[in-house]
Structure formats: structure tokens, C-alpha cells
Amino acid sequence: MTPHIVAIRDIVHITHDTLKVTTDKPSGFLFRPGQATEVAINTDAYRTQKQPFTITSTPDDPYLEFIIKVYPEHEGMTKKLADLQPGDELVVEGVFGNIAYKGEGVFIAGGSGVTPFVSILRDLKKKKLVAENRLIFANKTRRDILLEEELGNMLGDALINVLSAEQVEGLAHGRIDEVFLKAHVNGSRKYYYLCGPPAMMESVESDLRRLGVEGAQIVRESW
Numbered sequence: 246m247t248p249h250i251v252a253i254r255d256i257v258h259i260t261h262d263t264l265k266v267t268t269d270k271p272s273g274f275l276f277r278p279g280q281a282t283e284v285a286i287n288t289d290a291y292r293t294q295k296q297p298f299t300i301t302s303t304p305d306d307p308y309l310e311f312i313i314k315v316y317p318e319h320e321g322m323t324k325k326l327a328d329l330q331p332g333d334e335l336v337v338e339g340v341f342g343n344i345a346y347k348g349e350g351v352f353i354a355g356g357s358g359v360t361p362f363v364s365i366l367r368d369l370k371k372k373k374l375v376a377e378n379r380l381i382f383a384n385k386t387r388r389d390i391l392l393e394e395e396l397g398n399m400l401g402d403a404l405i406n407v408l409s410a411e412q413v414e415g416l417a418h419g420r421i422d423e424v425f426l427k428a429h430v431n432g433s434r435k436y437y438y439l440c441g442p443p444a445m446m447e448s449v450e451s452d453l454r455r456l457g458v459e460g461a462q463i464v465r466e467s468w
Contacts, residue, residue: 253330253331254308254331256329262314264311274309278368279342284298295336298313299312303368315327344440347436351437354439355440356442358441359380359392366396375400386411434462437453439463
């Protein structure tokens with residue numbers, strides 16, 4: 246796909262270390278909910294430093310949105326992103342990603358791994374098809390949770406936030422392991438969508454298989 250230069254419309258912190266970046270949308274730019282594109286900053290110093298980011302807007306939105314974790318301790322693209330302003334430009338190129346909605350199930354995310362599911366769930370909400378889907382969302386602390394209010398409004402009790410480094414009343418605590426899954430996941434669920442840190446996802450997939458979930462029921466990213 247041809248690279249597109251897009252202007253930033255808005256850029257704001259939505260958590261202590263995460264940006265929401267909204268840009269213009271190129272004409273004819275097509276993607277499926279859950280997919281990603283490569284993004285670079287349109288300056289001489291950063292134009293070649295492309296990184297993959299999930300598109301969190303939906304295909305029919307008139308803009309592109311990205312939710313991006315910033316690593317200020319690293320001298321790289323995400324640190325520079327935090328210094329950008331509306332009117333600055335990004336380069337977006339290509340569309341890719343294997344996560345696609347196949348039917349009702351359980352979305353299991355770790356940290357910024359929730360971003361493909363944001364686009365999918367927003368798209369389902371527009372179509373009034375959220376239905377019996379469930380999201381189990383793992384983070385270290387309460388302040389790390391992305392879009393807690395929006396996801397809670399979409400899913401209600403079907404949103405289960407899990408914190409590993411902090412205990413908060415009303416939220417689950419611990420790890421998403423076999424015991425947790427057995428307690429919170431109905432075995433009749435058809436699909437299990439996984440995205441997050443690789444080690445966490447490998448562990449969750451292994452636990453799901455021990456609980457009798459077949460490979461064809463598990464949807465994961467591969468890039």
C-alpha cells in the first residue's frame with residue numbers, strides 16, 4: 246500500500262503513559278476492525294522509524310485513531326510522539342493483522358493488547374451486536390486501565406478487570422491462569438481472542454487448551 250501522510254487532529258494522554266492520537270483518514274483507506282498499520286513521524290529524523298500500531302477507530306469513522314503506549318525512558322518514536330501537536334504529520338502505510346471477529350466469545354487482553362479489541366467492540370456496538378461477548382482485561386494497577394469507562398459502558402458486568410500489582414475493591418486481583426479462567430469463563434464460549442505480552446498469551450493459551458478449548462477456537466495475532 247502507498248504511504249499516506251496524515252495530519253494529527255488531536256493528541257491527548259488518556260493514562261499516565263498512553264496517548265490517544267486522532268488523524269485525518271486517507272481517501273480509500275480500508276481496514277478490518279482489529280487490524281494495524283505501520284506509523285512513522287513525518288520528519289527527516291523519524292520518517293524511517295516505522296512501528297506497527299493497531300487502529301482503534303472503526304472502518305466507517307471519518308478519521309484514524311491510535312492508542313499508543315509511550316516509553317519516555319527510551320529515545321525513540323513513542324517518546325517523540327508525546328511532543329507532537331495537532332497539525333503535525335504522521336505517515337501511515339499498509340494494513341495487516343490476523344485478529345478478526347468470528348463470533349461471540351471471550352476477549353482476553355493484557356495492557357495495550359486490548360487495542361485490537363477496542364475497534365472490534367466499537368464496531369459491534371454500532372451494529373448492536375455486542376451481545377454475550379466478554380472482555381477479561383489484565384493490567385498492573387488501576388491507573389493502567391485503558392478506556393475503563395467506555396468499555397464498562399459497552400460491556401457492563403461482562404468486563405472483568407484484573408490487576409496484578411494492586412488490590413482494588415470491585416476488581417479482580419491476580420493472574421489470568423487456569424484457576425481464574427475456570428472461575429470466569431463459561432466452557433461453552435465459542436471463540437477466545439487473545440492479545441497481549443507474548444509470555445502471557447502463551448500461558449493463557451496453554452491454560453485454555455488444558456480446559457478443553459480447541460485450537461480452532463483461539464484467535465491470536467501473529468505479527
